[in-house]
Amino acid sequence: MTEPHGPGGQRSTTTRLRTAKGRTTASQKWLERQLNDPYVKAAKAAGWRSRAAFKILELDERFKLFHPTQRIVDLGAAPGGWTQVALRRIGDRGKVVALDILPMEPITGAITLQGDFQEEATERAVLDALAGQADLVMSDIAPNTTGHNATDHLRILALVDLAADFARRVLAPGGAFVAKVFQGGTERELLTGLKQDYASVRHAKPPASRKDSSEMYVVAQGFRGGASARNR
Template sequence: MSGSRELKERLRTARGRPLASQRWLTRQINDPYVHEARKQGYRSRAAFKLIQLDQRFHLLKPGLRVLDLGAAPGGWAQVAAHRVGSSGAVVAVDILAMAPIPNVAILELDFLAADAERMVLAALGGPVDLVLSDMAPPATGHKQTDHLRIMALCEAAADFATRVLAPGGGFVCKVWQGGTESSLLGGLKRRFAQVRHAKPEASRKESAETYLVATGFKG
């Protein structure tokens, strides 16, 4: 990445801010992916995680129907829309409101709602080729609790994916490294031809996040 040089800017507005807030802001202003996201017009640095996963696994192709779960603020949906092109379709789902994204249909919706499956399939015009989930619940600061919460969210996303995916489709989901993934992995391995772990370069080294990439949905 062209913006991968180390930046060493100091926070100029630290007075009155909690220490945790100061650390987060300092990290942001010195993060090359934050700078590059602004430069390229992406809504978040997370866009580069999907770009790097796509470079490795070739997930996004012209003409695909893509569903982005928990899409706000929309960085992954932006990448997906660009790569599937005008012949494809992208639906972004989130309980939070989002500003419009070119060539993306936005549903302000809880994907766990009873009518979510119907609404997604209607918006995409048919079964989904790729389900993306970069969702994470608000952190509590308790490592084990946060891990269990994100795994529950990932399991819900995986269940939803198996109900809307077309045969041969794929599923990408953020998980936390921690050791309670066996049931999720077992289920995915039964339903998909291949399941792999990946940690893109854009994921911060200190973060416990990694991604499950499941391809070849068996239907």
Template sequence: MTEKTPSTRPGGRRATVRVKTAGKRTESSKRWLERHLNDPYVAEATKRGYRSRAAFKLLQLDEKFRLLAPGKRVVDLGAAPGGWTQIAVEKVQTAKDGWKVVGLDILPMDPVPGATTMQADFLEEGAAEALKEALGGPADLVLSDMAAPTTGHQQTDHLRIMGLAEAAYDFAEEVLAPGGAFVAKLFQGGAERSLLDRLRRDFAVVKHAKPPASRAESSETYVVATGFRGGSANDDMR
């Protein structure tokens, strides 16, 4: 019998949880807590042992774009607390040698079985070289879920996350194997053109996607580029 693939969406219905305002809890914190407690992706992530609801974003992106497969090498930038790293390991691990998952974040994170994780500021000197060394060869997929702390000013936040996405692609351009893929989180705004121009030059297909697990009120979206045309830059990694 063929094993059924787990759904990338929560199942079943749950009773709504109401939170009372008490002590120093503000109305806004009460709303956040209620949303968190009633979020079906939070409940499903807990049920499946994922470290965050964000794991479902990668599951859904993979479902649509076929990014992950056994034997691949994957880099996860902005990895903490490890939800995407967990999914990557689940999808690429195999009994044969060659697969690899490397996760990096500026925040501490507990080890993920099967992955190499490191704490460092990706923008600091030496971080990219440490990632390359841990990877041990060209990457098939570079993921960036990095996001700077929000300021509340939409344009400022957009520019800051675009800077991280550009830096992530600077790295990806050096390590991706021909045919590889790149995924980066963006905020909707107006400063994506330079990055998109680079991606359209270097990849066969470039798409925007907002997975169902991304909250409707969030301005986040993802750019997904597949079919990397490069390769000469990372010949020395082979």
């Protein structure tokens, strides 16, 4: 089956909302953007839980992230768009663990866990659910933005660093790690560590990422494994 990889060739119309009592200007703009976003509409039409599904589809087209029989961990999985894509791409011979600190509606075919990936008990639960080490750890986690670019950049880097440490502990040799970052690049220490641990480390901004968004993704492939990486 061929999944739709993004909107195109459709005549666009603009939906404007009347200002509702009690709605802030920022909220008004966000709602109008959602209503007029072609990726939001395409996600609904395709049955994806979020427009973010197109981002991982586009990253997969470029980097060939998914393979049959993979064991995959989706960090911060809610609402589940990336998990849906992973399940579709690997078929019924692999395993996908969808982990989020908040409750999440189950997805048929995925193992849904609630917990903090920084906690040892949660990490054990993930490995038990996978019945082995992971082949791919993916993270679309992002903190709530403050509007202050420097602060937001530091907060997302802190999350990426934690997710990267988790990946080092659970990945099998040859595995891959994909995570959201902000433009400005990953911090030198983090990037240096990733280059030491993986054969290939690249940045990408998939077309589904909004043009006015500073988000990018770091894609690290070919995990070298070993005690040095896991204890970094």
